[in-house]
Amino acid sequence: MADLSIDFAGIKAPNPFWLASAPPTNTGYQIMKAYDAGWGGAVWKTLGMPTINVSSRYGATNYRDTRMAGFNNIELISDRPLEDNLREMREVTKRFPNHATIASLMVDTRDQWIDIIKQVEDAGAKGIELNFGCPHGMCERGMGSAVGQDPVALKTIVEWVMDAANIPVITKLSPNISHITDPGVAAVEANTDAISLINTVKSIVGIDLDSYAPYPVVDGKGSNGGYCGPAVKPIALHMLKDLKQHPAIKDIPISGIGGIENWRDVVEYILLGATSVQVCTAVMHYGFGIVREMESGLLKFMKDKGYNTIYDFAGKALPNVLEWKDLNLKYDVKASINKDKCIGCDLCYIACDDGAHQAIELPQDGTRIPAIIEENCVGCNLCSLVCPVENCITMVRKDNGTEHVTWDELTVSEKIPNTWNDDRAGGKGHYVPEPSEAFKTIRKDKSGERAKS
Amino acid sequence: MAEYKRPQNEEEFKDNFPQKKPLMNDTQAYYESSRCLFCYDAPCINACPTDIDIPLFIKQINTGNMEGAAKTIYDSNWLGNACGTVCPTGVLCEGACVYNNQEVAPVQIGRLQNFATKSIINSSNHLYKPGKDKGKSIAIIGAGPAGIACACELRTLGYKVDIFEAKSEPSGLVIYGNAPYKITNEDIIQEVDFLQNQLGFTINYDSAINSKEQIIDLESNYEAIFLGVGLGATAYRNIPGEELQGVIGAVEFIEDLKMNHFKTDVGKKVIVLGGGNTAMDAASESARMGANTVILAYRGSKEKMGAYDFEYDLALGAGVKGVFDASPVEIIGKEQVEAVKFARANGETFELNADMVIKATGQAKQAPFYALIENLELESDDRIKVNSKTNQTTNDKYFAGGDAINGGAEVVNGAYDGKLAAQGIHKWLTK
Numbered sequence: 027m028a029d030l031s032i033d034f035a036g037i038k039a040p041n042p043f044w045l046a047s048a049p050p051t052n053t054g055y056q057i058m059k060a061y062d063a064g065w066g067g068a069v070w071k072t073l074g075m076p077t078i079n080v081s082s083r084y085g086a087t088n089y090r091d092t093r094m095a096g097f098n099n100i101e102l103i104s105d106r107p108l109e110d111n112l113r114e115m116r117e118v119t120k121r122f123p124n125h126a127t128i129a130s131l132m133v134d135t136r137d138q139w140i141d142i143i144k145q146v147e148d149a150g151a152k153g154i155e156l157n158f159g160c161p162h163g164m165c166e167r168g169m170g171s172a173v174g175q176d177p178v179a180l181k182t183i184v185e186w187v188m189d190a191a192n193i194p195v196i197t198k199l200s201p202n203i204s205h206i207t208d209p210g211v212a213a214v215e216a217n218t219d220a221i222s223l224i225n226t227v228k229s230i231v232g233i234d235l236d237s238y239a240p241y242p243v244v245d246g247k248g249s250n251g252g253y254c255g256p257a258v259k260p261i262a263l264h265m266l267k268d269l270k271q272h273p274a275i276k277d278i279p280i281s282g283i284g285g286i287e288n289w290r291d292v293v294e295y296i297l298l299g300a301t302s303v304q305v306c307t308a309v310m311h312y313g314f315g316i317v318r319e320m321e322s323g324l325l326k327f328m329k330d331k332g333y334n335t336i337y338d339f340a341g342k343a344l345p346n347v348l349e350w351k352d353l354n355l356k357y358d359v360k361a362s363i364n365k366d367k368c369i370g371c372d373l374c375y376i377a378c379d380d381g382a383h384q385a386i387e388l389p390q391d392g393t394r395i396p397a398i399i400e401e402n403c404v405g406c407n408l409c410s411l412v413c414p415v416e417n418c419i420t421m422v423r424k425d426n427g428t429e430h431v432t433w434d435e436l437t438v439s440e441k442i443p444n445t446w447n448d449d450r451a452g453g454k455g456h457y458v459p460e461p462s463e464a465f466k467t468i469r470k471d472k473s474g475e476r477a478k479s
Numbered sequence: 480m481a482e483y484k485r486p487q488n489e490e491e492f493k494d495n496f497p498q499k500k501p502l503m504n505d506t507q508a509y510y511e512s513s514r515c516l517f518c519y520d521a522p523c524i525n526a527c528p529t530d531i532d533i534p535l536f537i538k539q540i541n542t543g544n545m546e547g548a549a550k551t552i553y554d555s556n557w558l559g560n561a562c563g564t565v566c567p568t569g570v571l572c573e574g575a576c577v578y579n580n581q582e583v584a585p586v587q588i589g590r591l592q593n594f595a596t597k598s599i600i601n602s603s604n605h606l607y608k609p610g611k612d613k614g615k616s617i618a619i620i621g622a623g624p625a626g627i628a629c630a631c632e633l634r635t636l637g638y639k640v641d642i643f644e645a646k647s648e649p650s651g652l653v654i655y656g657n658a659p660y661k662i663t664n665e666d667i668i669q670e671v672d673f674l675q676n677q678l679g680f681t682i683n684y685d686s687a688i689n690s691k692e693q694i695i696d697l698e699s700n701y702e703a704i705f706l707g708v709g710l711g712a713t714a715y716r717n718i719p720g721e722e723l724q725g726v727i728g729a730v731e732f733i734e735d736l737k738m739n740h741f742k743t744d745v746g747k748k749v750i751v752l753g754g755g756n757t758a759m760d761a762a763s764e765s766a767r768m769g770a771n772t773v774i775l776a777y778r779g780s781k782e783k784m785g786a787y788d789f790e791y792d793l794a795l796g797a798g799v800k801g802v803f804d805a806s807p808v809e810i811i812g813k814e815q816v817e818a819v820k821f822a823r824a825n826g827e828t829f830e831l832n833a834d835m836v837i838k839a840t841g842q843a844k845q846a847p848f849y850a851l852i853e854n855l856e857l858e859s860d861d862r863i864k865v866n867s868k869t870n871q872t873t874n875d876k877y878f879a880g881g882d883a884i885n886g887g888a889e890v891v892n893g894a895y896d897g898k899l900a901a902q903g904i905h906k907w908l909t910k
Contacts, residue, residue, distance in 0.1 A: 090513035371516045372519035373517070373518065414516050
């Protein structure tokens with residue numbers, strides 16, 4: 027069986043599954059319970075400046091019957107006395123000496139940083155994570171994302187910390203910034219041992235239609251929160267890629283955070299270079315038990331691919347993430363419908379006709395199995411994405427693989443289309459219906475009927 | 480058998496007839512409405528005789544717009560609530576749901592429909608108001624589904640409407656003929672009240688129209704007349720012994736049961752003659768009323784029965800036993816029925832004991848009544864002949880719909896016919 031243990035910037039853990047600094051790591055009780063369930067590490071809920079929390083703290087984006095596809099919170103860092111947290115941390119690190127118990131910290135002045143680092147080191151913390159991400163409440167006091175959004179301030183604080191700390195330091199970045207590499211480079215220049223990302227995305231998760239206040243509603247009002255959960259994973263993966271491809275940052279270990287819930291998410295993060303992952307929302311939704319599925323799936327993946335440790339495949343997807351201009355313009359796929367599987371919902375037809383390239387037709391005889399009009403199909407994937415049947419619409423390669431040309435190469439060889447009516451433009455000559463054909467519906471369509479009447 | 484004990488009171492009666500499609504709770508409706516794929520040109524719509532925009536109302540339920548959902552339903556079908564409950568959805572909308580094609584359970588459209596319609600019926604909100612008064616009156620004979628639907632549609636168009644109903648409750652066979660596990664009488668009356676309260680048509684109960692004088696009277700007082708008279712009593716089959724005590728027509732038996740519940744007389748050994756949906760209902764109901772044995776006897780093979788498979792399955796589930804290739808040739812007994820003599824196709828005969836025989840052998844047409852109306856042409860089987868685009872009869876002043884023109888079909892067909900006829904009347908009066 028594969029070995030899941032990791033050495034993350036000097037922090038050792040039995041596996042890469044860590045709990046992110048958040049409500050699930052608020053107490054020693056929760057962290058002990060998590061380790062017992064199989065988690066390899068936990069970043070303690072941020073310790074630092076004293077706070078008071080509001081009642082009504084979380085909001086969610088539900089998609090149809092899927093609860094918490096996105097999740098948002100306006101909870102601040104730990105509001106428990108530091109002494110209680112440290113006492114519990116001491117107990118946890120003593121009981122679980124081989125787990126990655128990490129202290130997340132957020133304070134203001136240099137003296138405060140030096141003081142609190144000493145205290146968590148004494149409590150047995152295996153590492154420190156710097157919370158430069160919290161985008162609500164604390165940033166109004168000049169901390170959290172206020173630091174993450176200011177690379178100069180970030181660098182200064184990381185330097186203070188690096189001077190004071192005797193254990194590895196992870197700098198946690200905020201996604202609420204245009205170029206994640208700016209704070210990334212600043213952290214590296216200040217000699218951080220590692221980076222973690224993303225913290226939550228500044229968000230308003232919804233508006234209550236009766237009180238006209240944003241969720242979560244606090245006495246008829248609300249505030250922006252931090253967005254997380256499955257909905258933010260794509261944003262996090264992109265930022266992880268940006269850091270891992272940056273020449274100054276790429277060799278720094280990164281702990282990936284954002285919407286991780288199952289083994290597939292974990293593998294995707296590792297393929298983009300993360301060598302530990304942190305989970306919060308999924309645990310807040312389902313409890314610590316989900317780690318069993320993550321572990322089993324990761325082990326099965328590694329067995330199938332022949333990997334012994336996660337380092338065998340960490341970053342393996344990075345060379346395949348290019349800039350758009352370097353993609354092969356000669357690659358050609360067309361949709362193909364498996365008629366035996368098709369259930370005749372015709373969502374592919376209407377999605378293509380209304381939302382894409384009018385490349386699917388319906389039979390005229392009233393039956394419902396649609397057909398691809400190959401000459402119109404641009405290979406956009408939309409039909410295969412809307413199809414509710416497993417493996418019914420697939421994209422089939424049509425070019426023979428011998429030709430390869432990119433926009434960049436065309437630019438260099440001065441072959442790009444560059445006038446308004448340039449014949450070399452991609453859509454030139456591609457079939458589109460005449461505008462007036464919009465009123466010819468082949469079939470009875472309720473919306474069409476209304477439009478005509 | 481005797482899976483069901485004879486109910487002695489209303490509570491036990493209800494226990495024996497639990498609702499087949501109970502009202503969903505909020506959570507059920509939320510999850511079920513999330514399942515709809517929102518198909519293009521959805522097959523469920525095409526399978527609905529009244530063309531309800533089903534994916535739209537399901538999406539409206541899912542987004543908490545219950546009033547919008549109810550309006551989508553009622554815009555197409557004035558008996559939206561009754562149809563959600565009593566429609567054979569398995570062979571209509573739910574049977575057409577594309578999920579079936581991958582053996583995934585279809586969306587429970589009927590129950591979702593009821594969730595929306597019940598929500599508006601239970602609220603104090605109105606969806607419709609009468610159209611601007613046209614100063615013209617229409618008479619409707621029969622307060623069944625076709626008559627009610629016709630009345631509602633005519634009121635929205637601004638016509639005054641008077642319904643004449645022979646019985647003392649509205650909704651015809653919905654109330655008198657639908658099995659008690661399909662819909663309760665309270666539900667039916669509630670929906671008619673809901674419609675009447677906002678649209679204001681008159682229903683004259685216990686007002687049978689059956690004389691030439693009444694017809695002449697209606698013709699002089701109303702601009703048009705809609706015939707939603709349904710079918711008549713159970714037809715005689717002319718087999719010896721039909722007059723014996725304990726022999727009853729299925730329509731009459733079901734009406735008795737719907738009105739008198741646990742007080743209805745049911746024998747210990749019941750034989751139901753017939754193979755249609757009404758026979759299935761009568762058999763199921765006898766079993767649920769505590770009969771010791773219920774035999775469903777049909778002259779042809781099981782496959783040839785007119786009933787939907789699911790109706791036969793329901794009857795089997797209630798403990799009914801099917802006997803096929805059994806044509807009744809004589810009902811035997813002195814005063815009270817004692818047995819039925821059957822003949823097989825090969826001529827062999829056999830007898831089965833019974834103390835009750837329910838004839839579900841079709842209803843008589845209303846031909847004697849139709850004879851009172853001039854120029855009213857009938858099809859060869861005594862159904863009223865109509866123009867299928869307007870439901871106008873061969874006597875221009877008369878329109879018709881429901882069982883009277885289709886020979887006996889579903890509530891939803893009546894609802895469609897009534898609406899179509901109202902539009903036909905409007906076209907005819909405004910041309």
